[in-house]
Amino acid sequence: MTDQAHSLSLPRWKEPSILPGFGxxxxxxxxxxxxxxxLPLAALAIRPWELGLSGVWHELAAPRVTAALKLSFGLSALAALLNAPLGLLIAWTLVRYQFPGRRILDxxxxxxxxxxxxxxGIALSAIYAPNGPLGSIAAKVGIKTAYSPLGIFIALVFIGLPFVVRSLQPVMQDLDAEVEEAAQTLGATTLQRxxxxxxxxxxxxxISGVSLAFARAVxxxxxxxxxxxxxxxKTEIAPLLIVIKLEQYDYAGAAAVGLAMVAIxxxxxxxxxAVQTWFAGRGRA
Structure with missing residues (x-):
């Protein structure tokens, strides 16, 4: 059998590579x-079961734990969704337009x-506190920003926005403007393009940037x-609840909350x- 025939008969992962050091x-x-x-995830998965199945369920079904998980995941999802149009707009502006101060903005x-x-966190608290420059303005119209779910939402938008922008920028830079020009030539409106x-x-x-922003926010x-x-x-997030349980030496309870966060x-x-793969498949089609 020739070397070429032998190579074709091997599974793909056993085929010889031009790059050494695969093993x-x-x-x-x-x-x-x-x-x-x-290893850390395995330890996290094992530790809660010291309480037994009923103990883990009782821990996760506690109203305080349920409220913290809903707050963390709900606001993280909302912040990631808001960062999608904001990140798209910022990335589009930085890539498609030249203006003074663009590098500073970037x-x-x-x-x-x-x-x-x-x-x-300290900076956001100072700005959005009731006596802060933005918090005082919001307070005049009856909106409480800091020390409320809205304040948490603002912080999550702040830390998640760069993930969306940086995920979009390379793709926008590689996006051929001639395709848009061709669509315009064929009569497509701006909205259609x-x-x-x-x-x-x-x-x-x-979608990748939104998922990264969501994961970071959680x-x-x-x-x-x-x-x-x-x-x-009311305003207690799940990571803080884990820290509180650790300070109370409730390691199994903290691990149970952490395991729930990992699973969700x-x-x-x-x-x-799955959605990202579906969109990628449609793009190739």
Whole structure:
């Protein structure tokens, strides 16, 4: 059997590669994922069952835990959805237009990445507090920003926006403007060009950015804890509840809440990835 025929008879993962070190690379990858991802998640999955099945259910069904999970996931989803049009608009402006201060604006997008979360929380609290510059204006019309679910929502929008912008920018830069010009030549209106030409090309990147923003918002602690008010059943987020249980040496209860967060987050991300794959398939078709 010739080398070519032998290569064709091998499974795809056993085919020879022009790049050396496949075995070492796979080994290091699996070791890294095992130690950094799988092992901690396995420990998190095992620890709550010290309470037994009824104990875990009782822990998760507690009104305080249920309220914290609803608040965290509900506001995270809303913040990610709001960041979709905001991130799309900002990325479009930065990519398609040249104007004075564009580089400064582009750098400001990354500020939530570089800023420590505690500093961001203190800054947001100072701005949106009842005596702050924006909070006082909102208070005059009867809107409470800081120390309310609205304050948490603002913080989650703040920390999630860069993920959407940075996911969209490379795709927009590679988007051929001639396709839009061709659609315009064929008589398409501006709205039709956006809906039928631009958005289908950007949809996978947009969904990816939204999912990253959602995942970051769900686990956010530092920037939220200062502006939330932390009232049980009202403005207490799930990560804070985990910290409180740890301080009370309720490690199994904290692990149960953490396991619930992992399960809900994983389910949501699987659904988002399925939608992203569907959009990508439509784009190739």
């Amino acid at each position: 070492v690379g796979v080994g290091l990858t699996l070791t890294y994922l095992g130690l950094i991802v799988v 750098a400001l997008v990354d500020l939530p990445f570089a800023l420590p979360t505690a500093v961001a 956006v809906i039928r030409v631009v958005l289908p090309a950007l949809a996978p990147a947009l 686990g956010e602690y530092g920037s939220v804890v200062f502006i939330a008010g932390n009232l049980p059943m 987050s994983f389910t949501a991300l699987v659904a988002i990835n």
